[in-house]
Amino acid sequence: MNEIVAYFENIPSSHRSFIIVGGITLFWIIENGFPLFKFKYNKWQHASINIFFTLTTIVVNFSLAIILYKSSIWVTENNFGVLHWLSIKSLLLQAIIGLLLMDLIGAYTAHFVQHKMKILWRFHLIHHTDTWIDTTSANRHHPGESVIRFLFTTLAIIIVGAPIWLFFLYQSLSVFLSQFNHANLNLPEKLDNYISYFIVSPNMHKVHHHYILPYTDSNYGNIFSVWDRLFGTFLILPMSEIIYGVDTHMNPEEHNKLSSLLKIPFKSSQTFVSELKK
Numbered sequence: 001m002n003e004i005v006a007y008f009e010n011i012p013s014s015h016r017s018f019i020i021v022g023g024i025t026l027f028w029i030i031e032n033g034f035p036l037f038k039f040k041y042n043k044w045q046h047a048s049i050n051i052f053f054t055l056t057t058i059v060v061n062f063s064l065a066i067i068l069y070k071s072s073i074w075v076t077e078n079n080f081g082v083l084h085w086l087s088i089k090s091l092l093l094q095a096i097i098g099l100l101l102m103d104l105i106g107a108y109t110a111h112f113v114q115h116k117m118k119i120l121w122r123f124h125l126i127h128h129t130d131t132w133i134d135t136t137s138a139n140r141h142h143p144g145e146s147v148i149r150f151l152f153t154t155l156a157i158i159i160v161g162a163p164i165w166l167f168f169l170y171q172s173l174s175v176f177l178s179q180f181n182h183a184n185l186n187l188p189e190k191l192d193n194y195i196s197y198f199i200v201s202p203n204m205h206k207v208h209h210h211y212i213l214p215y216t217d218s219n220y221g222n223i224f225s226v227w228d229r230l231f232g233t234f235l236i237l238p239m240s241e242i243i244y245g246v247d248t249h250m251n252p253e254e255h256n257k258l259s260s261l262l263k264i265p266f267k268s269s270q271t272f273v274s275e276l277k278k
Contacts, residue, residue, distance in 0.1 A: 001091040008165040008172070016172070020054070020139075023176045027135035027183035036186040036202070036239060039132045049258050050136035053126075057139050060146040068150075071157045072164045081161015094166065100224060101160045102153075102170040107222035110152035112233070115217050120148060122265040128216065129255035129264075131245040133209050135183040138175075144265055177223050181205040200225050207237045211245040 028047075075081045082101060088094050114124040123144040130137045141149070157167055181200045195201040200221045208219040218235035221228045228234040245255060254260050 001095070004095075004169070005091055005165045008168040009163075011168050011172075016168070019172050019175055020058070023179040024054075024135055024138075027179050027185070031134055031184040034186045035184050036206075037184060037242075039134075039184070041132050043134075046132055046134075046256070047136045049256070049261070050130070050138075050140045052258060053141055053143075054136070054139035056143045057141055057146045060143055061150060064147075064150050067154055068157060068167060069164065071154055072162055072167055075158055075161045076163050079161070081157075081159060083161040083163075085161070094163075095169065098160055098162055098166045099170055099173065100226075102156045102162060102166070103174070103221070103223040104156075104227055105159055106149075106153040106156035106170070107174060108220050108227040110149050111220040111222070113152075114145070114148065115220070120145075123148060125246065125249070126261050126264055128209065128246040129249045129261065130209070131250070131252075131255055133182055133184065133206060133244050135179045138178040138182040142262070142265060173223055181222075196225050198225065199223060203239055204234075206239065206242055206244075207235055209242070209244050210237055211243045211247050211250070216246065 075084070079085075083094055083098055086097075088097065111124075114120040123142045126142040126145070127137075127140050130140055153171075156162070160166075162170070177199060181202050182205065183202055185202045187195075187202060189203070192201045192203040196204040200219070200223065204219055204225060205221075207215050210216065215235055215237055218233050219228050220233055225234070249255050249264070254264070
């Protein structure tokens, strides 16, 4: 465990970039060989849109990274946060509890809130407009949503009292497993079901991308599946019934055109301003 802590305390930027690029490449190759759905689409054109949003996410996170770093240093120096208050000495226990709480606050809660607040949903909607979910869909987030998720991640660091190694470990797992559970993989049903008792599996997350309620408002988890099961947001739907997208934006001119996607949160300025006031 000491070696893992030492590695993530000083993880090179090149290694973090490799996790993003390597994960997409790995699951891209696997899903091409063993697809769950045989989409009739231009995979490269679809990927170009999602990779654009991946790059904007990287830019947002890189630009604001100093805030995460300073927050982690502050909680460590001031013994602030759950891990410090509980006086947890075991690094393994710190990792388990820390990752669970980071996932709860930085992923599950952030995701849940974006579905429940109209103004935040406008930004998150771009992620749900994708009608061809594959591994490149993992980071299909409007730049505005990237900022929102960043704020929740910062909050998670402060509440948990996460040292810098724990944050980088969480971020690495979050990116890789998001690429995994979005991938268009045809896993054996029993294997996928078994995985879903511990972490978010591909089939579990794909229910969340079904185009209508209540399924859109279910299975919010990113790393661990326990939060959906604990809070009653876990739903099951046979893969044969899945239709990707969101019922309000099924027109390809809206969901498969970059300029249209960027404008969605601001389509009606009057409505947008009125929602801000709510």
